[in-house]
Amino acid sequence: MAVAVTQAPARPFARPKSEHGFWSWISTVDHKRIGILYGVTAFLFFLVGGTEALLIRLQLAGPNGKILTAEEYNQLFTMHGTTMIFLVVMPTAAAFGNYFVPILIGARDVAFPRLNAFGYWAFLAGGLFLYSSFLLGGAPDGGWFGYAPQTIGKFNPGHGIDFWLIGLIITGIGSLTAAANFIVTTLNLRAPGMTLMRMPVFVWMNLVVSFLLLFAIPVITVALFELFFDRHFGSNFFNANLGGDPVLWQHLFWLFGHPEVYILILPAMGIVSEVLPVFSRKPLFGYSVVVFSGIAIGFMGWGVWAHHMFAVGLGPVANSAFAASTMFIAVPTGVKIFNWLATTWGGDLRLKTPMLFALGFIGEFTIGGLSGVTHSIVPSDYQQTDTYYVVAHFHYVLFGGAILGLFAGVYYWFPAVTGKLLDEKLGKIHFWLIIIGLNLTFGPMHILGLQGQPRRTYQYPKGMGWEMWNGIETLGAFIIALSILVFIVNALKTARSKEMAPPDPWDARTLEWTIPAPPPAYNFAEIPVVHARDDFWHRKYTEDENGRLVRIPAGGADEASGVTEHGGGGTTTAEHDDHGDGHGHGIHMPSPSYFPALAGLGIFIIGYGAIYHWWIGAIGGLILLAGIFGWGNEPLAEEH
């Protein structure tokens, strides 16, 4: 460290020291706190998006619904989709990735802690910006896919679409920085012995997702800018009268949009790959194959985008090519499902709540995956596309898949974050209610789609034969809402409870269970040395010649691993000296900083400048510059 060269930092750039209270959350660069910020914020957006869904279902419960006007409905379904995708599923996966990837690879934090914080602030800024539209003239009503030309100024004046465009550009910046951060972290900060093929599957899936984000976000960003320029600066990218081609929007959007759905599902698949082995007490069947399938899905996901455009008229050659590529991406997906089933087969299944959600994922995602295969049959997709059959398909994979998988993660990792276990009984009630609810809500949509009900319609007439199933679906939606209420009760009850879980409550396999819960700021007192995949499991158990488990006596430290058995809530003398912040160990954790949040604020204000007045944007720009300037000038660590 070139201490002699640096001068004492000017006061404004001294790193903040607060560790508790509101401002400590604003200035945190601790990946665990950032994970909690992502998770709590995403859950709040989940409640909002869910309310939007309930309103939609109330409107559609009967024919000629009068609860919402056409305008209101169109805004609600736009916001529901945009919220669930960009403000719920992606940030919840980021929450788990942020909290656990560093710990799972034996690191102390991510490669760029301040950039990590900035990613969260960009997400919050984008979400709040998008929602401010409700108060500023109306929310966007172009659908989450914003097809031109119904979103160009000629057909959609007003600011709604602009809030959508800029909100997504802002959240996209956050996703991009998070992706780069995760890639560098995963490649560079693995503990000794943590080779790539020893990493937990969740880390692998997060890595694939990060690459997908890295390459997909720029493409939609270009589309969003092109549409913004059409609306405000007179360009004509999507104005057919002046040479523009609305299909270009679709190509750009879906080139992003298809990898996006793998971005949405792979983290949940990673979580399922962690939970099943722990609760089956057997290793993941076919680890390498599961990992390579995930990578294959990541690659192949770039070659299927036009299956969202089968009815656009691209011609039989293009349609056939994309039909084939879409069929074949089902192969690695199916391989994963079979490997998961084989993991449970012959195991000793503990049907605790995390396991129930993981098993539920398999059951429900399979339905969504199969309806996806029927979509690849282009001629019958001519009937299915743009109907409730599609709505059924993606809700099965996104709700029955991603949401169930993410809930598995919540129940599984709750003790690792808080040191407490969520209530098992309430957890099971949540699970059964959500299973019943989601199947009642989304199952009949297959039928309605085949019976001719199109999507994105604010009402349907009498006499179509659609009343009964729509009514059932509305009931199902409220059952889902009830299940979420049960979850909230569970979370609040557990937060208030003083009962702590034992260390390693699930008898798990990976490194996050070797450290105290809640973890200290520095994660590991000593960086572990890893000897095998599922290293923690192998410190507890070995296999006899028949492949049966043999417990290693407790307290018998494996000297070579360099880590003692003291995981979970236990303490060692070293940790007694430690105030949880590393000082007692001489571990320097990255210091907090306000500048990522300041930069996020700057971008937030620039957004309003882009819609209203240039000088608002200038103010935002100055704040952003101040943020970047401070970020670059503050000392790397607090002075002692």
Place this chain on the structure above:
Amino acid sequence: MRRGLAGRLRRLRVAAIPAVLVFLASCASHAPQDSLKAHGPVARKEDNLFVAVFIVAALVFFLVEFLLFASVFKHRHRPGRPDPIQVHGNTKLELGWTVVPALLLVGVAFPTIFTIFDLAKEPTKNVLPVEVYGHMWWWEYRYPTLGISTANEMHIPTKTPVRLSLRTIEPGLPAAKGEDFAAGVIHSFWVPPLAGKQDVVPGRVNKLTIQADEPGDYPGQCAEYCNLSHANMRLRVVAQTQNDFQAWVVQQAKPVVVPGGGDAAAGYKLFTGRGTCIGCHTMQGVQGATARVGPNLTHLMGREKFAGDTFDINPENLNRWIHNPSKMKPMRPEQGTGMPDLVDTGPHLTDTEINQLVAFLTTLK
């Protein structure tokens, strides 16, 4: 604890709901827009392919769900059970469940691609061309070989391939230099009993063949979100015998029958004058009344419904409509898409005048 057989069976039941429901689809109560009840060869080809693949998918579904439940039932923890044998993988199984699904999909791919090309073929024998124009939020049809035009309700002869050319226009908006009309937004023409949908995209002319086996009323609607009244952009295809169809064509070609007197005559005067109706609506036989901003009303009473095949055609509905169109069907006339309010703006029609217009409209057989 709900762990026993009861719990398993309950889980089986709820997870089986979707599959069973989809099977019930074909035996559902009267669903006129059902895509699985094909009434023409195009829909039939699409249908058959779907049913075949669906059966395969359903078998896979039952296999996977069965394995899931069997595993849970057989291997759930019971006290005293030893820890399981630690199996890491099995190459044969991996190969098997990679290759078998791949082969299944290859098997599915062949008929799929064959049908894609089959459906894309231009029909050659006995074809009736119809130009379809998607407006916000209604359908215009022009028959180039028959010299007629109508709206929302397309009549076709049975057992005849009808080749649709799909375009989207907004005559209510300023056209670009060199173009006749402003391009519209994307729509999708969909009449499920006869054929799958094809999008109507500005800047291109997509084609779709539809054909009906027997006479009947086949409902459909726009299937690509076109903002405000997308839900109200319905349509119907009326298939008729050759004779009935010819009679219909002859009727459509006739110019308006000018009413002799009374309210209807006053209404005709308003329609072609102060009411400004011919500024948007075609009225055959009236000099210069060829506008395409709104539907051709010359033979309005020959249709079942109006305003995007949404409302029954009767005097009360017509009256309410002229009074305040956007109240019945959300539209944006101030942006050039939709029928304006003729009472509070424009000609400021009175109740009497509206009654006269309705009286005229109801003579338009």
Place this chain on the structure above:
Amino acid sequence: MQAAIAPAPHTPAPGDHDYAVTGIDSRKLGMWGFLASECLFFGALISSHLLYRARAPQGVKLPHDVYDIPYTSVSSFVLLMSSLTMVLALAAIQRGDHRRLRLWLLATAFLGTVFIGGQVYEFTTFTHHGVNLSSSVAASSFFLLTGFHGVHVTVGILWLMSLVGISLRGQLPAEKHLQVEIAGLYWHFVDVVWILIFTVVYLVPNHH
């Protein structure tokens, strides 16, 4: 003149802020990741332009009709030379020559500014010929692509100037040469993108 940097005795250990399993410094790896995403960003812009390059309403000039290839060749050369000066700047800090570092950084920024100035002049000329953001989709896609590229160059110029400022404050010693190297990676990338744009957009003829 400061001495050349001594070989670093410090080997990063796990948990250290500069630990890197791949052997590539995290900040450098991060920049490579960012540049990879930029490939897709410019790729999408270039693809939009390739689709639209020959589309203009009747009687309206295409960008291709108003290109001044010799002029743009000169400004491309200027930008290319700025990559050379960037390399020289990095070499300077690596041997501890801080005056030369600042000189070459300023030269790079200067050449970049000349390039931007040249583009401003070029685009103003285009608008006088009736080729502007709204005149045709060919022009829309041209201006969006080159405009975003220009924004990237400008950000680079500001970055280089701030490096000069940091060096003047004595806070850019030879051991921190990575900071210059990373700026160099960005700058070279922006230059390479321009080579691509110049070739694909300006030089490749339209097929009518």
